[in-house]
Amino acid sequence: MENSVNHEAAAQPAARTSKVAFGGKAGEFFGIWIVNLLLSIVTLGIYSAWAKVRTNQYFYGHTRVDNQPFRYLATPIQILKGRIIAVIIFALFFVLSSLSPMLTLVLALAFLFVSPWLIVQSLKFNLRMTSYRNVRFAFHGEYKGAFKYFVLLPVLSIFTLYLAMPWALKKMDQYLCSNISFGGKKLHVSTDTSTYYIAALVAMAAIFGLMMVFGILTAVVAVIAAFSGEAAESAEGRGIFALLLSGGVFVVYFVGFALSGAVYQSMIRNHLFERTELPGIAKFKSEMKVMPYMWLILSNLLAIILTLGLAYPWTKIRKAAYMASVTTVAVYPQIDSLVDQAQNDSNAFGEEAAGLFDVDVSLA
Template identity: 60%
Template sequence: MDIQDSAAASAVAAARRSTVQFSGRGAEFFGIWIVNILLTIVTLGIYSAWAKVRTTQYFYGHTKVDGHSFRYLATPIQILKGRIIAVAVFALISVLSTFSPFFGLMAALAFLIALPWILVQGMKFSLRMTSYRNVRFGFHGTYGSACIYYLLLPILSVFTLYLAMPWALKKLDQFIFSNISFGGKQLEVSTRTSTYYKAALTSFAVAVGLGIVCGIAAAVAGFAMPEPEAGFSMALFLLYVAFFGIFMLAGAVYTAMIRNHLLNSTLLPQTAELHSNLEAVDLVWVTTTNMLLVLFTLGLAYPWTKVRMTALLAAATEVTVYPAMDNLTDPLQQNSSVFAEQAADLFDVDLSLT
């Protein structure tokens, strides 16, 4: 065994594998959340920038990997400036569109063209404001690549009757994760197209199978009613309820399979490896009970639901840390746009790494 192989073997032996720890509590976060809501209302939305920073810092600070927590470095003023600019720009477009439908059409086209830039710049800002062990993350995706993976491939998949959509989603995930860096090193992703098709077919089979079962059950319940009209209404109601349950279950199956495959296929060279063992049954249970909690408490249980979901994902995630992690430094990060991130927030197109 030569020196290089010996060093590699020693690094593997010294690697530390641990589950991601999340120590947040629903009651604790409720105090932060309710204050954020009230102050945002009182200040006519201005405090929302402080609310976002407080919320993100709470969840980052209570998430630990290998004994170290994450930090969110953005300041409320940074968020507020970008948010004011974003709201002002899109409010102006909205007002001018009411006077000229043609301008509205051009504005919509311009937004579509700008959307990849907004997403890329938002990712750059969000990751640059995230640190672990005093080392910041980074994102190196380009506008041209984002146009391909966010716009071109999904549009082209329509012409294949969506048969190419799993492949397009795989390429999109690869684009996002392979452009994330930490300590000057970029993540390496080795996902397989076959796994995406397997996840899509499995979730489709689950949806079809449950749809048939629920359809038969609804028909039987409808025929059991003494009056035909009441039976028909009952059948429609049951199908309506079943639709959401089927959609949730099939979505959970797909999400769990893809998350596990994506994280298990991602590593930071010679520094860290990701692992995921999320069970679809657990995801369905937490998602369903969270929805019921929010519904029956008129939204007051939201802090508990957010903590529960975060805890589930953390418990299903493991990280193998190699000794090289201890020697990483924080290189000069790329510039990014706060405005772009807030524009993404405004139009509900934020990116999610989980």
């Protein structure tokens, strides 16, 4: 029996394992970004369809796995047509909702039922427009599943005082990943609910810990100020203390937001990649660390604020480079024999409507 197992292991083709490589440069993308921005303003937003395609083509083309780049295949006209229809619907939604509060409630309820369709259409279009080794990705999810996982479960979790939300988030991720295919081969996902609860608890503990430390420091400063004499009792002294307190609250808010997000996203992404594979084609690994990712979030945000948005291209390139550096893919030789599969036609309306109505689903 042992010899048989060893023989099967030896017969299995060896995987080519490598880090995901991202070769984008901040200077290059800044040129693309500033031209996109200026032309979009001059054309009253019409050029934004071309801007989106140029941006996606740049990031996809500079992302490589096994020394092979990704490709973004959508055309600006596809994006523009979908965007025009989405804008018209949004305008109608805005006009009708302004007529009466009751109509606003009806439209909000209608949007609740439409949003799963928008999510599905957005994913189908985006993945169909993504290719690797001339083989396209595909999304096979349907409205029923999207409604269940993105509407029904989150609403029901409210009645559990959000205690069921980590489980609902796990079901969302599983629905998304298990319906993605590459060359006709579907991803296999086997995530644990316990990991989602642990990640949520650790993220909450990080916030509460930070708040406690800030509260203790504030109390210490207040006590020192109380014993510092007349200066602390003056209006100027109280004003300085109030200013420092406000600044401290502001800093704690952003650091807490970054810390909790880094904790949760790192734990979940690492777990999701470890438990997701394309059987016989590829396996994935993520090694995100909390502190480096938190610093990335905070420093990117600070750079954008201090430069009035001009550092946005640099932050986008920086984040893409970091995400690539912590991601490893093991590719098996069978990937070389995959061929593109015929897919149902779709259009960009779902994607653009989803973006316009702020329905966004991101894949790690």
